[in-house]
Amino acid sequence: MLEQIKTIRHAPDEEYYVSGHRTCAGCGPALVYRLVAKAAGPNTIFLGPTGCMYVANTSYGCGPFAVPWLHTQITNAGGVASGVEAAYKAMMRKGKYTGERPHVIVMAGDGGATDIGLQALSGMLYRGHDVLFICYDNESYANTGIQTSPTTPWGAVTTFTPSGPAIPEGKRLWPKDNAQLVAHGHPELKYLATASLAFPLDLMNKVRKGLNAEGPAYLHIQAPCPKGWQFDSDKTIDMAKLAVDTGMFQLYEYENGKYTITYTPRKRKPVEEYIKLQGRFSHLKPEHIEKIQQFVDAKLKAIEVEVTAVSEAAPTD
Amino acid sequence: MEYDVQKLFEEPGLIQITTWARGVIQNKDARDVVFALANAASKEGKYVQAWENYVDLPDRVNVPVRAYARISPNPIESKYIYENENPDVVVLTEEGLVKGNNVLKGLKPGGVLIVNTKRDPEYILKFLSDTSNLGILGCVDATGVTGYIKTLSGAEGATDASGIGAGVGAVLAGAAAKAKEMVKLENLLGTVKNQDACRYGYENVKLMKVNEVGEVVSIGKIKQNKYDLEGLPFAGTVPSPKKENEGMVTGNWRTERPILTKELCNDCLICWLDCPDATIFKTEDGLIDFDLKYCKGCGICAAVCPTEAVTMVPELDFVD
Numbered sequence A: 001m002l003e004q005i006k007t008i009r010h011a012p013d014e015e016y017y018v019s020g021h022r023t024c025a026g027c028g029p030a031l032v033y034r035l036v037a038k039a040a041g042p043n044t045i046f047l048g049p050t051g052c053m054y055v056a057n058t059s060y061g062c063g064p065f066a067v068p069w070l071h072t073q074i075t076n077a078g079g080v081a082s083g084v085e086a087a088y089k090a091m092m093r094k095g096k097y098t099g100e101r102p103h104v105i106v107m108a109g110d111g112g113a114t115d116i117g118l119q120a121l122s123g124m125l126y127r128g129h130d131v132l133f134i135c136y137d138n139e140s141y142a143n144t145g146i147q148t149s150p151t152t153p154w155g156a157v158t159t160f161t162p163s164g165p166a167i168p169e170g171k172r173l174w175p176k177d178n179a180q181l182v183a184h185g186h187p188e189l190k191y192l193a194t195a196s197l198a199f200p201l202d203l204m205n206k207v208r209k210g211l212n213a214e215g216p217a218y219l220h221i222q223a224p225c226p227k228g229w230q231f232d233s234d235k236t237i238d239m240a241k242l243a244v245d246t247g248m249f250q251l252y253e254y255e256n257g258k259y260t261i262t263y264t265p266r267k268r269k270p271v272e273e274y275i276k277l278q279g280r281f282s283h284l285k286p287e288h289i290e291k292i293q294q295f296v297d298a299k300l301k302a303i304e305v306e307v308t309a310v311s312e313a314a315p316t317d
Numbered sequence B: 001m002e003y004d005v006q007k008l009f010e011e012p013g014l015i016q017i018t019t020w021a022r023g024v025i026q027n028k029d030a031r032d033v034v035f036a037l038a039n040a041a042s043k044e045g046k047y048v049q050a051w052e053n054y055v056d057l058p059d060r061v062n063v064p065v066r067a068y069a070r071i072s073p074n075p076i077e078s079k080y081i082y083e084n085e086n087p088d089v090v091v092l093t094e095e096g097l098v099k100g101n102n103v104l105k106g107l108k109p110g111g112v113l114i115v116n117t118k119r120d121p122e123y124i125l126k127f128l129s130d131t132s133n134l135g136i137l138g139c140v141d142a143t144g145v146t147g148y149i150k151t152l153s154g155a156e157g158a159t160d161a162s163g164i165g166a167g168v169g170a171v172l173a174g175a176a177a178k179a180k181e182m183v184k185l186e187n188l189l190g191t192v193k194n195q196d197a198c199r200y201g202y203e204n205v206k207l208m209k210v211n212e213v214g215e216v217v218s219i220g221k222i223k224q225n226k227y228d229l230e231g232l233p234f235a236g237t238v239p240s241p242k243k244e245n246e247g248m249v250t251g252n253w254r255t256e257r258p259i260l261t262k263e264l265c266n267d268c269l270i271c272w273l274d275c276p277d278a279t280i281f282k283t284e285d286g287l288i289d290f291d292l293k294y295c296k297g298c299g300i301c302a303a304v305c306p307t308e309a310v311t312m313v314p315e316l317d318f319v320d
């Protein structure tokens, strides 16, 4: 069992995602990787479907992973992870492996988790494999030059959703809610949570809960991307914080059929404060921003109705 | 059999231009320098090409990237060669690129280097290792005149809907045209969006003569490469690093360096936990310090510090 980390001082010193990778300066997903690896510890196998966290980390025949790491197709991380987990179980059953069974963690982008790899993810959850599947959500197909994905927000510009005279708002579809999709269709799911870089300890503790759960777990982690969202590289944490403080991203856990909201902003900020700092939204008119505000308001209302547990105090880190 | 490369691939009158920039945030301006010069030259009936360095893509924020142009009075025979191996002109969209990048590699004797900087050529010269082929060093404060154009339009070979030379790239193209005779100013002005900026670069670049145009030296001989097939890793398996991945040292990505004011640091460790590159370490005196071998200068540590104990300082203020 991995213990919950109480304060920043209790966070392990050891790094398993070490210095030396070709991710952007200020890359949110890279920080997610580092925190997940730190929380999981040395007995871990990572699966990396194609995406920035494969390509930028493993360029030039080397990589920053101090634990075993395996590339998968963008489509099939859930399948490969199932195989790795099942292989260990089989080897242990036959006495061919006597060590402690390693944590198996998938680190998939939003493309690999919510779109092109969704089928393999769903199969893995359905069959009940003891795997922690993490979606680091940078809200685009980033590695190929920032194309729209199902989690790209309404109104964001990507290279496939430019703003022009015919479609001034850019992206026209509302985002897919993968955590909800995962939560309600997979009876074997043991733990689900959303997490944010604004609360790194909370993030690491959710990783540990997911790993402690005996069976499949899913984490959806919002990971600001300075290249795709077009903000300065020092603003990554600010962006994550504003996302939760405006309600654009909500933090919760789902366990035993029950939701717990893990962070509620004391005073919710207007979405405009988040939107105005990102180049991908710079073309939006006040009426567009109002539309996003209404979407967020409605979404939070729906969650508050559904949520049974009372909001807990804000994580302190 | 050995060939004299110089003779075999000689293309009289061919000019190679290489721009170095920071990925994502200056990529557009790097492209603009080479596109503006190539477009202007094509107006003069020259043969031209301009492109991004494929090896640098996908570009990442701050990673050094290159864009190239070739201009020739004759059809360009080397047009399928990926990189400019012997540039006549090298342009840097940001001064920090002189550190940790061999920007003068392969420079033709008497070649030109243009740097976007407020500083004097004498200071920039200190950071250049082998200047034996450098003919002219030019410094111009392009960012003082205009900004970088940040857009995904036109990236990685896509259509560019944003126009050429609206920002820093225009100034630098103007400066390059002044330092090296290759295109007429009026043709350059007919290409770029921000003509005032371009003219500023042409008129205000500080040029310093470094060497007289030297003898043309032979570039080298083609060698038969020997590959150690047995030594190649099996099926893409590579060893795991323990403490650092020395195959990807990123210290030369910095434009700014984090500096700690010890008296202000209360050892809260927030910066330590928030650094994506794990380049903040705990020190014996109970504080923190930075691993400059890998720090990319993202500035997150300075942004999250509750006591403002971290300041970002221009990398070129430091000679080390």
Ligand SMILES: Cc1ncc(C[n+]2csc(CCOP(=O)(O)OP(=O)(O)O)c2C)c(N)n1
Pocket: A029, A050, A051, A052, A053, A074, A075, A108, A109, A110, A111, A112, A113, A138, A140, A141, A142, A143, A144, A149
């Ligand atoms: C089957 C398949 N289709 C397309 C690609 C091209 N491709 C490589 S990386 C990538 C983007 C992946 O996006 P995401 O999963 O969100 O990860 P990110 O790059 O954003 O980190 C794409 C489309 C591929 N590798 N495989």
Ligand code: SF4
Pocket: A022, A023, A024, A026, A027, A028, A029, A030, A052, A056, A138, A142, A143, A224, A225, A226, A227, A228, B060, B061
């Ligand atoms: S594009 Fe985004 S996710 Fe990819 S390396 Fe850059 S910041 Fe990270």
Ligand code: SF4
Pocket: A026, B258, B274, B275, B276, B277, B278, B279, B280, B290, B291, B294, B295, B296, B297, B298, B299, B300, B301, B302
């Ligand atoms: S600037 Fe600070 S946060 Fe960014 S890589 Fe360097 S040490 Fe880490």
Ligand code: SF4
Pocket: B260, B264, B265, B266, B267, B268, B269, B270, B271, B272, B288, B304, B305, B306, B307, B308, B309, B310
């Ligand atoms: S965040 Fe600031 S105060 Fe805290 S350890 Fe870092 S430098 Fe010191």
Ligand SMILES: [Mg+2]
Pocket: A051, A109, A110, A111, A136, A137, A138, A139, A140, A141, A142, A149
């Ligand atoms: Mg993505």
